[in-house]
Amino acid sequence: MTALKRYERLEGPGVWREHAGAQRRNVILSFGDASLVVSDTAERVLTHWSLAAIERLNPGESPALYAPGEASDETLEIDESLMIEAIEAVRTAVARGRPHPGRVRLAAFAAIAAGLAALAVFWLPGALVRHAVSVVPDPVRAEIGRDLLGRVTRVAGQPCARPGGMAALDRLSRRLLPGREARIVVLPGGMPRAAHLPGGLILLNRALVEDYEDASAVAGFVLAEAARADANDPLAVLLHAAGPMATLKLLTSGTLPERALEEHARTLLTVPPTPVSDAALIARFAEAGVPSSPYAYALDVSGEDVLGLIEADPLRDRPVRPVLSDGDWVQLQAICDP
The missing domain is CATH 1.20.5 (Single alpha-helices involved in coiled-coils or other helix-helix interfaces)
Incomplete structure (x- = not known):
């Protein structure tokens, strides 16, 4: 035991009592191998106390009173300061080594x-x-999308709904997104050029249907929003932003907190759309049979930042089937007219 090294030859006097009713005896104390040896004045060994088990009965008092263990009534009274220091050093070392x-x-x-x-x-x-x-079932997704749309329209205005334009929108949706539960909505303004909502809603700013010569650029924005929705489920995006408590509310009641919906609607109107890789967009355009160049030039009229979409146009130098007929395009361009 490391604590014993400096006390290996230490001896000192003490007063020993074998049990509670025994007479007190003057004894000589010395350190043995992991034990305290108690001898009488004739150097006859009376007992050995395990150094690891020694307990002090009167901490802080003098003379110090020790017992060989908690359950023993055998005692040693020590007044020699160096001997007390030695025993306390050993007890401290033992206490450190015990599990706690x-x-x-x-x-x-x-x-x-x-x-x-x-x-x-x-x-x-x-x-x-x-x-x-x-x-979450599709009807609940659709309800969340309609709720968000209602909040967006407080800023962007009510959806344009001229009958001929609405029919053209339906044909555009079937042309670009066949087999999908999708609905395209044109809003008068106050929003980015395009966005999407849970339930298959794709929102277009009226400028997209009024500022281009044909429907190819508009089709590009629709396809890009569909690609974003496929890459990141719009309901998941909403729930990640709303937080765990809002998600639990949706799971338990089928509704979302008003505050979560309000904040997400504001985000849709202010935050730029998440990027979509050129490869994903090109694949989407190729599948729909729509050229990507008109969409690219709508994003950047110079073409410098969208060269990938221009150079990899899947319909470049090939015959292009019109996205909409001329009549439908004219009707769509007038969808926001009174």
Whole structure:
């Protein structure tokens, strides 16, 4: 035991009592190999006390009173300061080496708490959103989309609904997004050029249908929004922003908090759209049979920032089937007219 090295030859006087009813005896104390040796004045060994088990009965008092263990009534009274120092040094070393169940429990609890906190912060929100996205039925998605649209229209105005233009929009949707539950809505202004909502809603600013010579550029914006919705489920985007409590409310009641819907509607009107890779867009244009160049030039009239969409146009130098007939395009351009 390291604590013993400086006290290996230490001896000193003490007063020993074998049990509570025994007479007190003057004894000689010396350090043995991991034990305190108690001898009488004739140097006959009376007992050995294990250094690891010694207990002090009167901390801070003098003379010091020790016992060989908690359950023993055998005692030693020591007035020699160096001997007391030696015994206390050994007791301290032994205490340090003992296991501390309370500390272990505290450390284990802290580790568990940290793990649970990490799960709550990093894993639980994503898991909740993934579960919600997988179980929320289409009618609820559509209802959320309509609710968001109602909030967007407070800023962007009511959807344009001239009958001929509405019919042209339906044909545009069937042409570009066959087999999908999609609805294209044209809004008078106050919004980005295009956006999308849960439930298959794609929003277009009226400028897109009024500022171009044919429907190819408009078609590009519709296809780009469809690609964004496929890459990042719009309901998942909404729930990630709304937070775990809003997601739980949706799972338990089928509705979202008003505040979450209001904030997401504001985001749709102010935050730039997420980028879509040129490869994903080109594939979408090729599948729909729509040239990508008109959309590219609508994004950047110089073409410098959209060279990938121009040079990889899937219908470049090939016959192009019109996106809409001339009559439908004229009707669509007038959809916001009184």
